[in-house]
Amino acid sequence: MPGEHDAIENLLAESRTFPPPPEFTAEANVSDPSVYDEAAEDLERFWEREASQFHWYREWDSVLHWEPPVAQWFLNGTTNITHNCLDRHVESGGGEKVAFHWEGEPGDTRTITYSALLRDVCKAANVLKRLGIETGDRVAIYMPMIPEIIVAMLACARIGAPHTVVFGGFSADALVDRIHDCGAKLIITADGGWRRGQVTDLKGAADQAFDDAPTVDMKLVVKRTGHDIAWDDDQDIWWHEAMDAADEQCDPVEVDSEHMLYLLYTSGTTGKPKGIKHTTGGYMVGTASTHRWVFDIKPEDVYWCAADVGWVTGHSYIVYGPLLNHTTSVMYEGTPDFPDKDRWWDIIERYGVSILYCAPTAIRMFMKWGDEYPGSRDLSSLRLLGTVGEPINPEAWMWYRQVIGGDRCPIVDTWWQTETGTIMISPLPGLTTTKPGSATFPLPGVDADVVDDTGESVPLGHGGYLVLRKPWPAMLRGIYGDDERYYETYWSRFPGCYFAGDGAKRDEEGYLWLLGRVDDVMNVSGHRISTTEVESALVEHDAVAEAAVVGRLDAVTGQAVAAFVVLRSGVDGTDAMLDELRSHVAERIGPFAKPKSIVFTPDLPKTRSGKIMRRLLRDISEDRQLGDVTTLANADIVAEISDKATTSPGED
Ligand code: ATP
Numbered sequence: 153m154p155g156e157h158d159a160i161e162n163l164l165a166e167s168r169t170f171p172p173p174p175e176f177t178a179e180a181n182v183s184d185p186s187v188y189d190e191a192a193e194d195l196e197r198f199w200e201r202e203a204s205q206f207h208w209y210r211e212w213d214s215v216l217h218w219e220p221p222v223a224q225w226f227l228n229g230t231t232n233i234t235h236n237c238l239d240r241h242v243e244s245g246g247g248e249k250v251a252f253h254w255e256g257e258p259g260d261t262r263t264i265t266y267s268a269l270l271r272d273v274c275k276a277a278n279v280l281k282r283l284g285i286e287t288g289d290r291v292a293i294y295m296p297m298i299p300e301i302i303v304a305m306l307a308c309a310r311i312g313a314p315h316t317v318v319f320g321g322f323s324a325d326a327l328v329d330r331i332h333d334c335g336a337k338l339i340i341t342a343d344g345g346w347r348r349g350q351v352t353d354l355k356g357a358a359d360q361a362f363d364d365a366p367t368v369d370m371k372l373v374v375k376r377t378g379h380d381i382a383w384d385d386d387q388d389i390w391w392h393e394a395m396d397a398a399d400e401q402c403d404p405v406e407v408d409s410e411h412m413l414y415l416l417y418t419s420g421t422t423g424k425p426k427g428i429k430h431t432t433g434g435y436m437v438g439t440a441s442t443h444r445w446v447f448d449i450k451p452e453d454v455y456w457c458a459a460d461v462g463w464v465t466g467h468s469y470i471v472y473g474p475l476l477n478h479t480t481s482v483m484y485e486g487t488p489d490f491p492d493k494d495r496w497w498d499i500i501e502r503y504g505v506s507i508l509y510c511a512p513t514a515i516r517m518f519m520k521w522g523d524e525y526p527g528s529r530d531l532s533s534l535r536l537l538g539t540v541g542e543p544i545n546p547e548a549w550m551w552y553r554q555v556i557g558g559d560r561c562p563i564v565d566t567w568w569q570t571e572t573g574t575i576m577i578s579p580l581p582g583l584t585t586t587k588p589g590s591a592t593f594p595l596p597g598v599d600a601d602v603v604d605d606t607g608e609s610v611p612l613g614h615g616g617y618l619v620l621r622k623p624w625p626a627m628l629r630g631i632y633g634d635d636e637r638y639y640e641t642y643w644s645r646f647p648g649c650y651f652a653g654d655g656a657k658r659d660e661e662g663y664l665w666l667l668g669r670v671d672d673v674m675n676v677s678g679h680r681i682s683t684t685e686v687e688s689a690l691v692e693h694d695a696v697a698e699a700a701v702v703g704r705l706d707a708v709t710g711q712a713v714a715a716f717v718v719l720r721s722g723v724d725g726t727d728a729m730l731d732e733l734r735s736h737v738a739e740r741i742g743p744f745a746k747p748k749s750i751v752f753t754p755d756l757p758k759t760r761s762g763k764i765m766r767r768l769l770r771d772i773s774e775d776r777q778l779g780d781v782t783t784l785a786n787a788d789i790v791a792e793i794s795d796k797a798t799t800s801p802g803e804d
């Protein structure tokens with residue numbers, strides 16, 4: 153029985169199970185469960201075998217040096233990740249394979265082969281060198297979802313200049329903060345990009361950032377939209393002009409396995425962004441292996457990771473993992489509702505996409521829009537579906553399976569972070585029997601545990617804090633310029649363990665269920681309740697597409713559950729519906745979890761990466777002054793929710 157004093161209680165039970173289809177298992181990249189034992193028995197040998205598939209100029213002396221919290225992988229080995237992403241495939245005759253089927257929002261398309269990508273990367277690397285960028289210099293990349301963002305990243309990696317990609321939806325201020333933190337010398341940007349039929353003003357923001365960023369000498373500007381922009385010959389260079397003049401030959405720079413490949417700042421759901429540092433060798437091995445296992449990548453697959461390159465999901469599973477595995481990918485510039493709400497399904501039909509990887513927030517949005525959009529397209533090319541970014545509510549998982557996956561595609565719910573670099577907890581699609589809403593088990597070589605306040609493992613059936621006990625190749629190597637914060641944030645709470653900041657539970661069969669951030673856990677009359685489980689209970693109701701709950705101060709119960717609910721299209725938010733939803737939660741979880749208030753809203757405040765911002769909802773519920781909302785995707789909704797929250801009819 154779940155204990156009253158658990159750090160986080162285990163409240164919902166799920167009995168549906170989905171074994172991998174036998175025909176999937178028969179062909180799967182991983183179909184022998186002994187891989188888990190092999191990795192557990194000899195972690196270093198396991199990863200050494202994975203590493204040996206790559207090109208190294210010099211082999212490593214030892215696989216791992218581990219002095220918590222500092223890890224080094226493949227010590228003294230030297231390599232270049234772009235050689236492994238590009239030259240290696242071209243040299244072995246795979247140059248004509250398509251690396252990217254790219255589609256712009258207005259409908260323009262480009263097909264980019266491995267040979268073409270290699271040529272562009274070499275030219276761009278020569279452009280960087282001409283601009284004075286040297287191995288070790290940081291380069292800021294601030295671009296839309298166009299092929300040049302990938303060329304820019306790889307050009308940096310080719311010469312060993314760490315890139316820091318700043319998501320194109322961020323403001324000039326966010327760009328400046330990150331440039332200051334890492335001392336970037338160059339900004340690579342574009343005039344703009346297309347988003348829902350509008351031009352985004354990237355160049356304007358880059359100009360503003362430039363004025364505040366003394367370390368930056370120049371801006372290299374891709375012409376994407378062709379709209380009028382300010383231009384200053386002393387600081388601006390057209391990408392296409394520089395590329396035309398550049399040589400097509402550029403040898404990759406041989407770098408140490410622990411050479412910094414990139415910095416990526418966490419999205420800032422929780423305070424000041426941290427420059428998460430990733431290095432070369434371990435990251436290369438980790439992204440390629442996890443991509444091959446989890447997505448079961450085959451030579452003939454057409455793979456689509458629908459994240460933005462600006463997030464870690466884009467770094468690891470649009471750029472590095474897929475290219476290392478010689479994969480053909482789809483890349484799309486714009487929004488899913490342009491020109492209409494079937495754009496994604498249209499893309500899947502036209503390119504014959506076989507693997508789709510996206511976020512729960514997108515899935516819930518499609519659920520809200522209705523089944524007719526995917527229903528009008530042929531999605532039979534799909535064979536595997538993935539999700540990442542937030543816990544996926546079991547009902548959203550079921551919808552994804554049935555409506556998108558035609559009840560035949562396995563789903564991989566992948567838990568990981570900017571910090572982990574690679575997927576850590578996920579089904580292996582040919583091996584794992586899945587349960588809707590569970591990320592299932594740690595991948596081979598990953599030692600994940602759920603612990604209580606004292607750091608002891610919780611028994612099966614209980615919840616607590618998610619920790620990782622062993623190092624892994626793609627793990628972060630620190631926070632740029634702040635070792636103390638690295639230690640404090642991740643390693644001080646449970647000595648010797650990496651603390652992810654997330655809650656989790658293990659069910660009676662040992663399956664892992666992510667329960668959201670521990671900062672969001674509610675304490676209602678002594679019950680430690682995860683937001684995830686109450687939200688999932690709400691989403692289980694037919695009328696609900698999406699829900700967020702927060703704990704707000706309450707004189708009687710300590711905290712009370714405040715819910716914000718997005719109804720499916722066509723459903724009305726009546727008082728009767730409100731009562732029904734409250735009773736539904738009480739029935740599914742218990743009377744103590746019943747929302748004290750419910751606000752119906754057309755949307756929820758989200759980060760630019762699509763995650764619900766519960767901190768803001770808490771402020772609204774408690775009527776506090778609102779904090780920073782600049783990283784919000786849909787800032788208007790805050791005012792709207794805020795109005796309603798003060799007049800909510802759901803109060804007792
Ligand atoms: P910040 O650290 O700045 O607050 P962030 O945590 O949103 O930003 P990411 O590194 O992109 O930035 O997200 C990682 C987090 O996303 C995880 O810690 C977890 O909370 C959540 N997450 C990712 N994948 C899953 C998943 N499959 N199931 C549950 N939660 C997930």
Ligand code: MG
Pocket residue numbers: 418569653
């Ligand atoms: Mg985080």
